[in-house]
Amino acid sequence: MSTTAKASDHVKPCNIAQSERHNRRDEDYMKSLNPAKLYIRVDLSQNNTSYVAPEMEGISLQQHYDHIKEMVKLKTGRAMQEKDVEYTDKKGKVRVRKGCSPIRESVVNIKEDTSLEDLITYTQKVESRWGIKAIQIHLHKDEGHYDNPQDIESWKPNYHAHIIWDWMDHQTGKSFKLDANDMSEMQDLVAGTLDMERGQKKSETGLDHLERNDFIIKKQEDKKKMLEEEKRKALAEMDETEKRVSEAKARYDKLSADASILRKEVYSLKFEHEWKDHALFALSGYLLSMDRRLQYCISAIQDYAYSGTGGRGGKHGDIFYDEESSTIRNLMNELAKMAGCALRKIADWLVWVAQLASPNGFNEWELKRADREVYDIADGNYDWRIERFEQRNGVNR
DSSP states (O other): OOOSOEEOEEEEEOOHHHHHHHHHTOHHHHHHOOTTTOOBOGGGGGGOEEEEOGGGTTOOHHHHHHHHHHHHHHHHSSOOOOSOEEEEOTTSOEEEEOOOOOEEEEEEEOOTTOOHHHHHHHHHHHHHHHOOEEEEEEEEOSBEEESSTTOGGGEEEOOEEEEEEEOEETTTTEEOOOOHHHHHHHHHHHHHHTTOEEOOOHHHHOOOOOOOSSSOOHHHHHHHHHHHHHHHHHHHTHHHHHHHHHHHHHHHHHHTOOHHHHHHHHHHHHTTSOTTOHHHHHHHHHHHHHOHHHHHHHHHHHHHHHHHHHOTTSSOOOSOOHHHHHHHHHHHHHHHHHHTOOHHHHHHHHHHHHHHHSTTOOOHHHHHHHHHHHHHHHTTTTHHHHHHHHHHHTOOO
């Protein structure tokens, strides 16, 4: 199996307020960091490098954003649409017209020896191919995490670069439109330029990569249609499921027993079928609405899945927080014991519920990120952290 680092360029709308503070390692930003949430080794920060386009010298991203608004008004005669707008199509269906994202940010996987010149070459190729111009580049080689905070040799670096793009055509005043094939070509381009292994294509994995851009690719629509059909079938089969849940709840009310009785009864229903069964779809929604601990776990998984580019609250999150991992592991243990199954089965179900409960779902990268880290909890890779946290906080399993 190849050990070459895999290339990836994940493009999203730029969070202007947080981007510059994080990318430039401003002094006030560094002082505000919580080492438990974002690992930055100051002794390695000297290895970071940055590039700013000549026309951007002395200009903040917010100032450039304001200049783009003026340019759009001048070129098109209309104000730039900054927010999402709901509208009803001819068939009466409510749709959303995405607001413009004139400045976008890439997080690019790199190698230890990747140079600023390598990234500049890549951005020049992108500009030559599509017209999209890079206005800032920041290589970060000081981020990562310790497998064991007491052992400096356990440091695992997270080599990456942030590229800030001006995603507007200044001749027309409109944003560039890249379809799924263009985005795939961009992944080929970054892999070839940085001499890295190309990540597996969506067409090979069968997974959709949902971009929060101002266009909707066809595969996204197909995915939404499939989910809508699953929901329709699940609702049609809910009568029997609701009856059984109602009976379980009635027994709970009659016995005035601990809430665990109801949870055990309900979760027993779950494992009578495959975990992707339609009835489970409805039952999972019911459980999520009534169980606060499950709600907390699902929210933590969603937050972690989305935290890889902008960070949790503007900070990168490389691992689950201790309270999150402790709660997730203890819930896994209870459910696995009730169902008589492996912890990874419970991990699969938790990630599945987190994906369905999110308004935008998970894209391919976010799904892999969530699966990997929740599996780590199930496999015991968080045990020493959980044990330390529970001892310090007097948590009784």
